[in-house]
Amino acid sequence: MNIIKTFNKLSNYGKILVFLSLLLVLILIFKMPKREGYEQLEKYVMKKGDDIYDDFYSEIYDLLVYNDLKNDYEITKIVDKTNVGSDSVFLDVGSGTGHHVKLLADKSLKVTGIDKSAAMVKRAQSNFPDCKFVNGDVLNTDVFNNGSFTHITCMYFSVYYLHDRHQFFNNCMEWLKPGGFLIVHLVNPEKFDPILPPGNPLKIVSAQKYAKERITSTKITFNEFVYTSNFNLKKNDKAIFEEKFKFNNGKVRKQEQVLHMDDLEVIVNEAKDAGFVLRDKINLVHCAYEYQYLYIFARE
Structure with missing residues (x-):
């Protein structure tokens, strides 16, 4: 009731702003990618190489x-x-x-x-x-x-x-x-930015410009899990890209990919x-x- 009273007290301009804000929220909700309810049965899963690209990873890849x-x-x-x-x-x-x-x-x-x-x-x-x-x-x-x-x-x-x-x-x-x-x-x-786009706090510029040392890790919080990754460049012209999904139910999925980075x-x-x-x-x-x-x- 208090919300309705407050709304009624707003000026016409204020009411329009509230309406537009609600409309924007609804648009964003409907545009969000819909997940298909992936459920990991095992408590711990380790994926390497080609095995990484399964239904789950293909579903969240764009995110x-x-x-x-x-x-x-x-x-x-x-x-x-x-x-x-x-x-x-x-x-x-x-x-x-x-x-x-x-x-x-x-x-x-x-x-x-x-x-x-x-x-x-x-x-x-x-x-x-x-x-x-x-x-x-x-x-x-x-x-x-x-x-x-x-x-x-x-x-x-x-x-x-x-x-x-x-x-x-x-x-x-x-x-x-x-x-x-x-x-x-x-x-x-040795110089590209390995931070994934959603994990870059600066969004439109590389966070590396303002870091004393190269940042190689990413952390992103989703509704169902926390995602972390790390890019590790080795001395043998190879790099290891490690990813971890820690689900809210305590289950964990880890991934490891080898990149041939000459x-x-x-x-x-x-x-x-x-x-x-x-x-x-x-x-x-x-x-x-x-x-x-x-x-x-x-x-x-």
């Missing part, structure tokens, strides 16, 4: 890493710099939950996403039913015919999860048409060894991803 501004910037720059036309045919390697594929499809381009995880492909197909996704391994030469694509994109650290990059680059050379482009996301291993020059030379020519480099600092780049290689 951890999705950034629409970055994705829009990347696709816009790729289209501007790589002779994209009505006859262009794209392959997105490590397509995940499908957002890059969707952005390309929205530009009326032919595009296929491929991911090694069946759960990720299922999630992407659910997100974007009109887009094409394939469950497959890009280290398998036979997964596509020679000369199938004009463009191949390999975004958001996907290249670092490949245990045989030489095979990957050779396959891309075969799958691309003459004059085609390979676009690969690469980072400076220096930029090493990976560029691997692409050149496969026959690619380095054409351009897009600096992602302009979308607040400092020391991260899109390298544009061409098959001539």
Whole structure:
């Protein structure tokens, strides 16, 4: 009753502000991703490598890493710099939950996403039913015919999860048409910001700029669990990315991924060894991803 009386005492301007605030809250609630009630039966679960990308992880993946501004910037720059036309045919390697594929499809381009995880492909197909996704391994030469694509994109650290990059680059050379482009996301291993977007308190700028030492950990509190992660760069050109989900019921899920994080020059030379020519480099600092780049290689 007191709430109603207080509301009635407000000026018309005040009532409008209250109404707009409530409307905004409702919009945010309905736009929030809906979880499907995942319940971990075991008290403790440890996942490594490909096993990480199951139904649970595919469900919460976008909550951890999705950034629409970055994705829009990347696709816009790729289209501007790589002779994209009505006859262009794209392959997105490590397509995940499908957002890059969707952005390309929205530009009326032919595009296929491929991911090694069946759960990720299922999630992407659910997100974007009109887009094409394939469950497959890009280290398998036979997964596509020679000369199938004009463009191949390999975004958001996907290249670092490949245990045989030489095979990957050779396959891309075969799958691309003459004059085609390979676009690969690469980072400076020692300087890029490993804090996941929701865990960055500064949001639009890197927290590393104001830290005395490099921050390698992330902590995010969700309704059902607390998420923590840590990026540990080793001396053998490998990095370990550790994740932990501590659920409200006390159960724990841990994950460990190995990234093959050689220096930029090493990976560029691997692409050149496969026959690619380095054409351009897009600096992602302009979308607040400092020391991260899109390298544009061409098959001539």
